[in-house]
Amino acid sequence: MKHLAVAIGCGVLADGAVILDTSKAEEQQLKSFAHLVFPNSSKSVDVKESQQKDGQPERGLITSITHGVMSEDDYFNCIERGLAASARISDFMRTTLQKHTPDYL
Numbered sequence: 001m002k003h004l005a006v007a008i009g010c011g012v013l014a015d016g017a018v019i020l021d022t023s024k025a026e027e028q029q030l031k032s033f034a035h036l037v038f039p040n041s042s043k044s045v046d047v048k049e050s051q052q053k054d055g056q057p058e059r060g061l062i063t064s065i066t067h068g069v070m071s072e073d074d075y076f077n078c079i080e081r082g083l084a085a086s087a088r089i090s091d092f093m094r095t096t097l098q099k100h101t102p103d104y105l
Helices: 072-100
Strands: 005-013 018-020 030-039 063-068
Touching: 005 072, 018 072, 030 072, 063 072
Parallel strands: none
Antiparallel strands: 005 018, 005 030, 030 063
């Protein structure tokens, strides 16, 4: 699992509100949108090269693609929220796969 990536969509409304994993109807109301891809877990980041934050290695950002006009603050807000969401997705995938993986693997 350490070589999987987690992707998430992050939209910014005109009032600055951030929406993750938007629907088609919500996408029509967005002023900007970012596709963000993160490593699945901190285990997939080179700990020697990654910066430490609160004693934990940062997970990093593999790539991002933006559409529309997005301020720097909106971009970093999307990254922060996307990183938090991707961590929960990674935990869910890990828990689910561990339940369904035979012990001999």
